[in-house]
Structure formats: structure tokens, C-alpha cells
Amino acid sequence: MLAPSTARATTLSNEFIVLAVDENGVLYPVKTNTALFTKHAPDVDEVIVDYVQGYLGDAAAAIAADGEQGVGGEDPVEDLIRPMLEDAGSSEASVTELCAQFSQMLAALAESAGAQKKPTLAKLAAPVNMAAQLAQINKATKASQIGTTDLAHIKGRQVASQVDVKKLRKAEARIAAKMEKRGSKSRYEASKLIRENTLDDNDLLMRVNPILDYTSTRDKIKDVKVDNFDISFSGKRILTNASVHLVYGRRYGLIGRNGIGKSTLLRNIAHRELAVPTYISILFVEQEMTGDDTTALQSVLKADLFREQLLRDEASINEELRRLDAPEPLDSRGEVMSKHEIEIKRSEMGDRLNGIMSKLQDIEADKAEAKAGEILSGLGFSAADFGRPTKAFSGGWRMRLSLARALFCRPDLLLLDEPTNMLDIPAVVWLERYLRTWTSTLLVVSHDREFLDEVATDIIHQHSEQLDQYRGNFKSFWATREERRKNQIREYEAQMEYRAHLQDFIDRWRYNANRAAQAQMKIKILEKLPVLEKPEDDKVVTFTFPNPDKISPPVLYMSDVTFGYSPERKILENVNIDMQMDARVAIVGPNGAGKTTLLKLLIGKLDPTGGMVHRHGRLRIAYFSQHHVDQLDVSLTAVGQLKAMFPGNTDEEYRRHLGAFGISGMTGLQEIRTLSGGQKSRVTFAGLAVQQPHFLVLDEPTNHLDMESIDALTNALKQFQGGVVIVSHDERFIDSVCTEMWVCASGKVTRFAGEGIKDYKRMICPEAAQAYGAAAPPPGGQQPRDEPGKDGQPKDDQPGHRRSTANPLPNSGQGRKESLLPETGPLSPIGISLFLLTAGGILYYFTAVKRRVREDRARARARVESTGKAEVGGPYELIDENGCTVTDKTFRGRFVLVYFGFCHCPDICPDELDKIGDALELLDRAPETKDAVQPVFITCDPQRDSPEAIREYLKQFHPKFVGLTGSIEQVRAACKAYRVYFSKPPKVAENQDYLVDHSIFSYFMDPDGQFVDVYGKDKTAPEMAASITAYIAQFRAAGRELGQ
Structure with missing residues (x-):
């Protein structure tokens, strides 16, 4: 029976869409071709390609069934597919070409389907008894007239069944509502891929x-x-399997790293x-x-919208009442209303108006403008x-x-x-x-x-992929989280120790006849223990700016600078600023006061309309714009962006700068459009570092960073030995980095005389002073500015020791030193006694704990000294990625950092090799450690890791890596020499993927091939580099030099 339909479906299919027929004769798509996407829009995500293919397939099936293209005037290509492809980042030309192809295919399909659906004359396959059909119709008609249904075809006899019309209508209404809900859900799920x-x-x-x-x-x-x-x-x-509970009336702060999905959760x-x-x-x-x-x-x-609707209804009713007050008002039919009709209508309108006025009063509509x-x-x-x-x-x-x-x-x-x-x-x-x-x-x-x-x-x-909820503000969360984490670590370590104890007992006595029963009991206990996951270590984020060479003062100053975009509108007037290499300045003030304009005058992007800006001839200034994301080419990779902005360096150099800001490994090779806002900011910071500036001028640098990245930026700026000028609204960031604040307001730039950002908040907002429990500080005092002398230096200035200065706020009362906090009365004797008692108890407790810890460490040290230290390292013979034989003696004369892993490792090995690469980059920055360490990767999976595979794998981490493999016996001997544990699944089919369990350590060996230290997952790249630097210094202090 399906043969004709199948033939029709095959006829209606084309090179993009293939249709088939199910058992009910309904057409459905079975295949769509991706060649058009590959040709015209290769960058479109696979998710969107799959969605467009599915949608076009459904549209094609509907066209084949109905013979018409589009329903209710809708065009599926222009109304849905074009906006989706444009939002996916495809070029306008590519989108236009693709949509034209799709429209042509669907139009051809509709034309073919319409032609086949035209009625044609055909010979009946069998004669039809019209009299029998007429009798059946008459019988059904009689049954319908008395509200019955003919069920004879079911039970073989005439049965009258009464139909409850009300129940039938309710059931139909429920079905219609359910179908509408299902349809709206489907439409909304489709809208997930479209920004409305x-x-x-x-x-x-x-x-x-x-x-x-x-x-x-x-x-x-x-x-x-x-x-x-x-x-x-x-x-x-x-x-994944997350839960959220928001209690009405409470205020929730949602926090997490950049790119973790916070905005996506809000959008959902x-x-x-x-x-x-x-x-x-x-x-x-x-x-x-x-x-x-x-x-x-x-x-x-x-x-x-509710208030607007009520106001519109009020205006409409008032207009209707005015119409009723006319001499001869007309009704909806155009006839003159009678007096009785007018009274009924006026009463109805009055009741509606009273209801509306009541609601307007409830929402306090009269106070809306205020x-x-x-x-x-x-x-x-x-x-x-x-x-x-x-x-x-x-x-x-x-x-x-x-x-x-x-x-x-x-x-x-x-x-x-x-x-x-x-x-x-x-x-x-x-x-x-x-x-x-x-x-x-x-x-x-x-x-x-x-x-x-x-x-x-x-x-x-x-x-x-989880949501954890905490009561209290951020400070409470941080304290609670740290305590919870410590408890989780204690619980995990205690269970691991207990598990090891049980396993040791089982391994020792399992085959002893006298202890076999006890061993079996221990096995049951071990099996029933809950499996605890190891608490995650917080990933440490580090930023590093290169320190500049020193330049002599004066470095950067403004003298009577005035600027305005027109003579009538002056943004800044008579600004005097002097900054040296140790400047740590925050510029604050209301929006529109000229803070960004001041920064652009400092860096030379704008020229003053009056006065002078002096910059040292060798001064390099790097500028971080508030709108830096818009200045990035999202089609480039992070490495490509730096290369385009600052040509002339090697890819290694660009990756080194990116690695200093957490853009390492494959992240540096991703297109910028795929990076989060915080990662884009890190790329911009890496661009600043490439310039090796003397001054960093940063306009709202924390806007897109998560808390860990802000902490990393704070530490990097503290260690930076050049000048720093910041515009920011982040209080903690300003207080941590800056030593002084300038206020930009009313066209003036003045130095703030208070003690930090909280004092400034108290001054600008008296309510904030009450919130902080202190009075607002005095505004500050006027100081004469320093005029430049004949040699260009300010008068009464000692070169190299001058701090940045600006005009202080007027009426500061300079010379007075007033306390910002109100004085408090003396403590009561009871309070002093309780304080001393509590302090004494705490002191005793920590003294006892410290003594006990010291004793435990002494006992542990004695055990180590009594048992000795196992030797790590030894002779091995392997082959490198070029097929050459390599032994442990090949690297004599150099420090060696050895890591055992395998190329198919999904996460651990790439992270550890990335860390080793970052540590090597840090070491190569210092002349005394440059090229002093040879990194070596030894595979634990020689069956899959060929020399060619290892060569390609190591390219993404560091160019100095040497990859080694060999026979299974050779690799096993090398692992044994380094005390490396590894285990492969016992039975693995050919071409089946599998994981290799192995130790996660990096072994540091000296030039004589002797074991020096081992670094685990808990060591960061900077910590590893610092440790290696210390060992190399000890080596050289002993009068030894590295071999060539």
C-alpha cells in the first residue's frame, strides 16, 4: 500500500532533502545534506546546522503533504533561518546565498507537490454499492437526531449511547489547551537559538x-x-541536576568564574x-x-505596563462618558439612545471607572512621576x-x-x-x-x-555544574565556604586513611586461614563505605606585567591644562598633575565629569586646548580602554590578535605573554569570539604587557573579570614597578592598589584628603556615612601647586623620591589631623575581665596545638630518617619522536624535568604539561635560569603513542619538550626506575578507546642524573619555577656550572 506514496516522496526529494513515508502514509525527512553549509558558512556551529536541517526537513514534509509553501503568509527561510544564521556570525553575502538556495529548493518542492495533488480521472478498482452506502447514512442520521451513537459495528447489535455534550465540550477544550501549550513550548524552544x-x-x-x-x-x-x-x-x-530555591523577599548574589554560565542561568x-x-x-x-x-x-x-493600561482605560471611559453627555448620543448601531439606555450605560461606565480608580490608588499612580x-x-x-x-x-x-x-x-x-x-x-x-x-x-x-x-x-x-546556596552576604559566604571546604578535606583524608588501613589488612591476611574471616568482614566494610569525591582545588589565577627600565624624572606632568570639545563647553580647566614612576593613583568622580578625557590627555590621544602635557622622551604608556572588547577582531585567535597589534615577535613570545595572564594551551588558539568577557580582557592585558610600559593607564579594568581574576590583577599591579593610573568603581580594588585618589568634578582635578574610598563615599553620600557608622570626612584643603623650574623639574622636589600630586580639594584644612571615627567611652570592668579570660583560653589552646603539631612532625621525621629515602631515577633506554635512541645519560650536564603520561589523556596530562610549559617560560625570563632545564615527556601507553603522535601532541605545549617512547618492556622499566604507577585496562578490543591510570608527578633531576624534587598537581607554575630557581642557585653556589 505504501508503494505509491514512497514513489511520490522520492519524486519530491531533491539534492538537499530526502523524504520518506511512515506506516500511516505521513511524509517525514530522512536525510539532509550539509554540503551547502560547508560551502557557504563553514563557521556556523554544529548545533545551529542540525537545527536548520531539521526545520527545513519538517517544512519540506509539510509542503509535500499540502502542496503549498508557507502557512498564513510565513516564510520559513526569511522569518526564521536568516536571523538565526546572521546571529551565528555568518557574513551577509553567505547568508543571502544560503537562503536563496533554500528558498529555491522549497519552491521547487512545492511546485512538484502541487502538480501531483491536482485531481485526475481514474478507473475504480471495484464496483461501489451506492444503495448500501445510502442506507448506512440514513441509519446514522436517525441515531444523531435522538442524541445516540451507532455502535453496531463494535458489538454486532444496535446499541444507543447517550452523549454528554457538556463533558464533550470540556474534553475538547482541555485537548485544545494542551495542544496550544505544546505548540507554544515548541515555538519557544526554537527561540532559544534566536536573540529576539x-x-x-x-x-x-x-x-x-x-x-x-x-x-x-x-x-x-x-x-x-x-x-x-x-x-x-x-x-x-x-x-547538571541542579536545584535553586529563591524565597520571596530575599536578595541573592550569584557568583562564579568567568564563562561558568551565570548569565545563561539568568536568561533561562x-x-x-x-x-x-x-x-x-x-x-x-x-x-x-x-x-x-x-x-x-x-x-x-x-x-x-499595568499602570499604562489603567490610564488608557480611564481615558477611554471618560471619553465615553463625555459622549453620553451629548444632546442625542448614538449607540453602536447608529441609533439615538433612549434616556433609560443612557442611564444604564452611564452606570456601567461609572462602575468600571471606580474599579480602575481603586486600582490606580492601590499602585499609587499619582506618585509615579516622583x-x-x-x-x-x-x-x-x-x-x-x-x-x-x-x-x-x-x-x-x-x-x-x-x-x-x-x-x-x-x-x-x-x-x-x-x-x-x-x-x-x-x-x-x-x-x-x-x-x-x-x-x-x-x-x-x-x-x-x-x-x-x-x-x-x-x-x-x-x-x-552545580549551585550551592549560603545564607548571609559575601563575607559570610567566604568564611562559611572555607570552613566547609576544610571539613570536606578532613573528611576525605580521614576516609582515605581508613580505606588504606582496611585495604592493607585485607592484602596482608586475605589468604591466611586464621584471619580469612576477619579479612572478609573488612572487605564488606570497605564495600559499604560511601564513596567521597576529593574536594576540588581552587585554580590559582596569576597575572604578570614585565617590570620596565628606570627613567629619570620628570616623567609625566600636566601644567595648566584645559580641554573642551568646543570653546563654550570646557570639560577640564587648569589641571596640574605631576606623576613619577611609583605613582599609584585612582581617579574618581561622577560619570561625565571628564575622567576618561583626562586619561586620554595623559596618554596623548587628545591634545589640550590650553596648557602643556609633558611626557619623558623614553616613556611608554599602555592604555586599557573601558570598551576594549569592541577593539578586538573576534575572527582572530588570541595569538593572532597580538601578532596583528604588535608585529615582529615570534608566536612563542606572544604565547608567553598570553600565558602570563592565564591564556595558555589551546585557549590561545581559539577564535576570540568563543572566549568569555573575562578571557577577552586577559587578551587585552597581554597586549599591554607586550608593550613593556612604564605606565599602565586602566579605565574600568575589572568590569568583565571574575573575583579570582581581579585578585590576580591586584597582585600583579602591586608587584609592577612602574606607574599605575586607574579609573574604577570597585572599592576593594582601589583600596588594594592605590595609595592616593584624585577627584574629577566640575572641570577640576583635585587630590582627596581622606583615607580611602569609604571616606569618599561618606563625603558624596551622607546616607553612606550612617551605613558605615562614621561622620563624613572634611573635604580637604587647598595647596599651592608645584611650578616647574628652569630644568623642567618641579621646585622643592627631590628627584626620584617625589610622589604624584594634584590640586587638593578646596577648604581641606591642611595641617589638621582629625579622627574619622567617633570617640568611644572606656570599657567596663566586666568587659575587660571577659576579654582577658577569653584571650587567655585562646592562647593556651593554640600553644598546646602548636606543641602537639611540633611533636608529630618530629616523630614523622624520625620515621623517614630511620627507613631512608627510596631512590628515584635510573638507567633507561627509549626512542625519541625522531626515532633516535635516548638514554638517561643523554641529558647529563642539564637539569631535567620528567613527566609520565599519555597522549589520549582528556584533561590531567594537558593541564600538567601546560603548567610545565608555563614554568619553563618563567624560567627563561631570567638569564641565570634560561635554557637550564630540559623538559622530557615519557609515554605510559607505547601501543598507541607512536613517535609521530607524540611529536604532534607536544607541539601545543612547549617547543623544548622531548617525547620518548619504546617497547612495552622499555617503558615499564623506565616507569619502575622512577617509581611511577600506571595501569591499562586488561581487555581492550582493537580500535576501542581507553584511559591509562598513572601517577601525576613531575620529577626534577640534577645534571648528574640524581633525584632532586617532585612536583604534584598542587604545585602551580610560579611555585615550580621558584623552587627550580632555588635549586639551580644552590648548584651554582657550590661552584658548578651546567654542561653545554
Whole structure:
């Protein structure tokens, strides 16, 4: 029976789509060709290719069945596939060519299907009894007239069954609702691959929040609890079997490393891809709002869609009441209404108007403009800005408008992604204070510890595809997490020790007749022990800037500098600044005050309209722009980006600079578009390091970095021996790096006389002073600036010892030293007694613990000395990647770092070899350790790791690596000499993949072939390099030199 349909399906198929028919005669796609993608869009992700192929296949099946292309005027190629390919990063020409090909194929398919569906005359295969069919129809008609159904064909006799029409309609309604829900779900799942840029903010808000009247949901439970869900993005698993519980009214901070998937989680919640009840309103501030002619104040007011709807209804009813007051009002049919009809209509309209006014009163609609103005003012908008059209604002200010709209809406669940990135310190202070009074649920992603300490009541830590929740702010989370981690390590180590004890007993007495029963009991105990996973070690992130050569002062100064983009609008006026090589300066002030302009004047990107900027002739300045991501070519790799920006160096040199900022291994060879925001920032930092600058000028460098990377940047800047100038809103970062602050405001640049960023916050925001428990500091005092002398140096300056200076704030009261904290009264005698008692107990406890630890170490040392140390290393004979014989004597005269592994290792070996490569790069920077260490890789899997495979494998780590292999016996002998454990699965079929279990150590051998030290997974590259440097120094201190 299926033969004709199959033939038709084959006819309708083409070189891209092949259709088949199922047992019910329904067409479905069985194959689609990827050649077009390979030809026109080779860079499109496989996930999108699979989705487009599936969608085109379904569309082709529908066309083949109906004979028509598109339903309801929809074009599947232009409406869905084109936006998807454009968002995937394909060029416009490639997308146009692909879409044209797809449209032609579907059109040809529709034409062929339409031709085949035309009715044609055909001879009947058998005669038809029309009289019998007519009798059957009459019988069914009679049954339908009395509300019965003919079931004779089922039971062989006439049976009348009464149909409940109401139940039938309810069942049909349930089925229709279920089908609609299923259809909407399918459509929404498809939208996961498309960014809905075609929707404006209000349309997207309405789509996500179908219930407009939020006053009707006040009595409902608004907690969000979702258990056991998975999230993936671009084929990468973000969360596995995770759970989240958000209690209404609490404020949650979501933290985690760059690229871990925090924004993806927020997006899934915002789009209701997780099971969030529909009566809970959600708003996600993800991107800047679209600018138009609407004023800033009106754009915030219009964000409350419920209020806008009520106002429209009120205006409509008032208009209707005015119409009824006309002499002869007409009804909907155009006829004059009677007096009675007018009264009924007026009463109906009055009742509706009273209901609307009641709701407007409930939401305090009369105070809406004042609330909107308060929010805009707090985020830095001036009164003049309220009336400016939104299209006149820059991207950063439109992002603030998006935040203002969200705060004004007050949704049940507010989702914020790095809200402080575009804010200055005054706006951050205001936002902290505003969010502390937030009454609904808040989930915010932020890297700013101070902000989280002020705002968050709970912390959610995203890591290892899981979500861990902690009560308290960030400080509480950090302390609790560290304590929890210590407990996990203790529990794990205790169980491992217990397991080893049991296994040792079993191995010793399993075959002893007298102890066999006890051994069996121990085996059962061992089997029942819960399996504990080893707690993950926090990956240490390190940044390194090369130290510059010294230059003599004056290094960099401004004298009476004035700048304006027009004569009428001066941004800065009479600025005087002097900076030396030890400068550590933070520039703070409100947005728009000229901080970035000041930085561009310092580095020479802008020329002053008045005054002078002096830079030392040999001064090199590296500049980190706030918009650095936009300056990267996303089609290049990280190495390619540095090569394009700073040509002339080798790939090794570029990779060394990238490795100094955590971009190592294959990450440096990925396209920049695949990197996270934090990794893109690291590439930019590596570009700064290539320039070997004397001064680092950084504009908001922490915006895209996670907390670990901010700590790494802080440490790198502390160790950097050049000058540092920073514009940032991160309080902890400023306090950790900078020794002085300059305030840029009202066209002036003045030095702040307080003691850090908290004093500045107290000064600009009196409410912050109360929050910190101290009075605001005095603003500062005026000091005469230092005029340059004849030789170019400032007067009364000692060369090489002068700190950076700027105009101090006026009226600072210089010379006075006032305490910023209020004085406290004397402690009571009871308090002093309790303090002394507690301190004495703590002192006794730690003294006893210290003594016990010292005794344990002495006993352990005695055991080692009594048993001696096993020899590591020894003779071996292997072959290298070129097929040449290599023995342990080949490397005599050089220090050797030996690592045992295998090329098919998925993660451990690449990480360890990356670490060795990073350590070698650190060693090669110093002349005394350059080329002093030979890295050697010995495979534990000689069956698969041929010399050619090893050569290709080691290319990605470090060019100095020597790879060795050999026969199974030769490799086993080398492993035995180095006390290396390795184990391969006993029975492995040919071409079957498998893993080799092996020790994870790097063995450091001296030039005589003697064992020196061993480095495990816990050692970082800098620690390994420091240890090796010390050993080499000891070697040379003994009067010995390395052989050539």
C-alpha cells in the first residue's frame, strides 16, 4: 500500500532533502545534506546546522503533504533561518546565498507537490454499492437526531449511547489547551537559538509575563523552587541536576568564574525555560534599551505596563462618558439612545471607572512621576536629562535607563547582570541603598564584593555544574565556604586513611586461614563505605606585567591644562598633575565629569586646548580602554590578535605573554569570539604587557573579570614597578592598589584628603556615612601647586623620591589631623575581665596545638630518617619522536624535568604539561635560569603513542619538550626506575578507546642524573619555577656550572 506514496516522496526529494513515508502514509525527512553549509558558512556551529536541517526537513514534509509553501503568509527561510544564521556570525553575502538556495529548493518542492495533488480521472478498482452506502447514512442520521451513537459495528447489535455534550465540550477544550501549550513550548524552544532583537522592551515583557494585573497575585506564594534541572549552551553543559530555591523577599548574589554560565542561568529563568509560575512577574536587565523620541522620564513611566493600561482605560471611559453627555448620543448601531439606555450605560461606565480608580490608588499612580524622578536622579541623571529623548543618550546611559525601568516596575523577581559596570561610585552608593529596601526577590550577578556585602542576604555559588546556596552576604559566604571546604578535606583524608588501613589488612591476611574471616568482614566494610569525591582545588589565577627600565624624572606632568570639545563647553580647566614612576593613583568622580578625557590627555590621544602635557622622551604608556572588547577582531585567535597589534615577535613570545595572564594551551588558539568577557580582557592585558610600559593607564579594568581574576590583577599591579593610573568603581580594588585618589568634578582635578574610598563615599553620600557608622570626612584643603623650574623639574622636589600630586580639594584644612571615627567611652570592668579570660583560653589552646603539631612532625621525621629515602631515577633506554635512541645519560650536564603520561589523556596530562610549559617560560625570563632545564615527556601507553603522535601532541605545549617512547618492556622499566604507577585496562578490543591510570608527578633531576624534587598537581607554575630557581642557585653556589 505504501508503494505509491514512497514513489511520490522520492519524486519530491531533491539534492538537499530526502523524504520518506511512515506506516500511516505521513511524509517525514530522512536525510539532509550539509554540503551547502560547508560551502557557504563553514563557521556556523554544529548545533545551529542540525537545527536548520531539521526545520527545513519538517517544512519540506509539510509542503509535500499540502502542496503549498508557507502557512498564513510565513516564510520559513526569511522569518526564521536568516536571523538565526546572521546571529551565528555568518557574513551577509553567505547568508543571502544560503537562503536563496533554500528558498529555491522549497519552491521547487512545492511546485512538484502541487502538480501531483491536482485531481485526475481514474478507473475504480471495484464496483461501489451506492444503495448500501445510502442506507448506512440514513441509519446514522436517525441515531444523531435522538442524541445516540451507532455502535453496531463494535458489538454486532444496535446499541444507543447517550452523549454528554457538556463533558464533550470540556474534553475538547482541555485537548485544545494542551495542544496550544505544546505548540507554544515548541515555538519557544526554537527561540532559544534566536536573540529576539525584533521585540521592544514592552513586547518582550508582555511575552514573558502574561498576567498584566499584578494586584491580583498579591496573596499568592511567590517563592521560586526548581529542582533537578540541566542547562546546556552551544553543546556545553552548564548545569547538571541542579536545584535553586529563591524565597520571596530575599536578595541573592550569584557568583562564579568567568564563562561558568551565570548569565545563561539568568536568561533561562527570565525566559521561563525553567518552571517558574506564570503569576510571578520577571524582569531581566540584560541589554541597553532601544533609543527613540520618548523622553527619559516617559520611558521609565511607560515601563509599568499595568499602570499604562489603567490610564488608557480611564481615558477611554471618560471619553465615553463625555459622549453620553451629548444632546442625542448614538449607540453602536447608529441609533439615538433612549434616556433609560443612557442611564444604564452611564452606570456601567461609572462602575468600571471606580474599579480602575481603586486600582490606580492601590499602585499609587499619582506618585509615579516622583518615584521615576527619584530613580533617575539616583542613577546620575540630571533634571535636564529627564526631558531628553532616549536616542540622544550613549549606550552606557541607555543601560542605566534599562536599570531605572526595572527598578520602577518592581517585578516579583528582578534579575540583574553586573549592574554596577556602567555606574560611577555615587550611583553605586545610591543603588546599594535602594536595593537594601527591595521588598520582592532579587537575583544579581556581580563581581563587586563590597556591593554584594551591602545588598545580598544570600549567596549562590555556581561551580562544577552545580549551585550551592549560603545564607548571609559575601563575607559570610567566604568564611562559611572555607570552613566547609576544610571539613570536606578532613573528611576525605580521614576516609582515605581508613580505606588504606582496611585495604592493607585485607592484602596482608586475605589468604591466611586464621584471619580469612576477619579479612572478609573488612572487605564488606570497605564495600559499604560511601564513596567521597576529593574536594576540588581552587585554580590559582596569576597575572604578570614585565617590570620596565628606570627613567629619570620628570616623567609625566600636566601644567595648566584645559580641554573642551568646543570653546563654550570646557570639560577640564587648569589641571596640574605631576606623576613619577611609583605613582599609584585612582581617579574618581561622577560619570561625565571628564575622567576618561583626562586619561586620554595623559596618554596623548587628545591634545589640550590650553596648557602643556609633558611626557619623558623614553616613556611608554599602555592604555586599557573601558570598551576594549569592541577593539578586538573576534575572527582572530588570541595569538593572532597580538601578532596583528604588535608585529615582529615570534608566536612563542606572544604565547608567553598570553600565558602570563592565564591564556595558555589551546585557549590561545581559539577564535576570540568563543572566549568569555573575562578571557577577552586577559587578551587585552597581554597586549599591554607586550608593550613593556612604564605606565599602565586602566579605565574600568575589572568590569568583565571574575573575583579570582581581579585578585590576580591586584597582585600583579602591586608587584609592577612602574606607574599605575586607574579609573574604577570597585572599592576593594582601589583600596588594594592605590595609595592616593584624585577627584574629577566640575572641570577640576583635585587630590582627596581622606583615607580611602569609604571616606569618599561618606563625603558624596551622607546616607553612606550612617551605613558605615562614621561622620563624613572634611573635604580637604587647598595647596599651592608645584611650578616647574628652569630644568623642567618641579621646585622643592627631590628627584626620584617625589610622589604624584594634584590640586587638593578646596577648604581641606591642611595641617589638621582629625579622627574619622567617633570617640568611644572606656570599657567596663566586666568587659575587660571577659576579654582577658577569653584571650587567655585562646592562647593556651593554640600553644598546646602548636606543641602537639611540633611533636608529630618530629616523630614523622624520625620515621623517614630511620627507613631512608627510596631512590628515584635510573638507567633507561627509549626512542625519541625522531626515532633516535635516548638514554638517561643523554641529558647529563642539564637539569631535567620528567613527566609520565599519555597522549589520549582528556584533561590531567594537558593541564600538567601546560603548567610545565608555563614554568619553563618563567624560567627563561631570567638569564641565570634560561635554557637550564630540559623538559622530557615519557609515554605510559607505547601501543598507541607512536613517535609521530607524540611529536604532534607536544607541539601545543612547549617547543623544548622531548617525547620518548619504546617497547612495552622499555617503558615499564623506565616507569619502575622512577617509581611511577600506571595501569591499562586488561581487555581492550582493537580500535576501542581507553584511559591509562598513572601517577601525576613531575620529577626534577640534577645534571648528574640524581633525584632532586617532585612536583604534584598542587604545585602551580610560579611555585615550580621558584623552587627550580632555588635549586639551580644552590648548584651554582657550590661552584658548578651546567654542561653545554
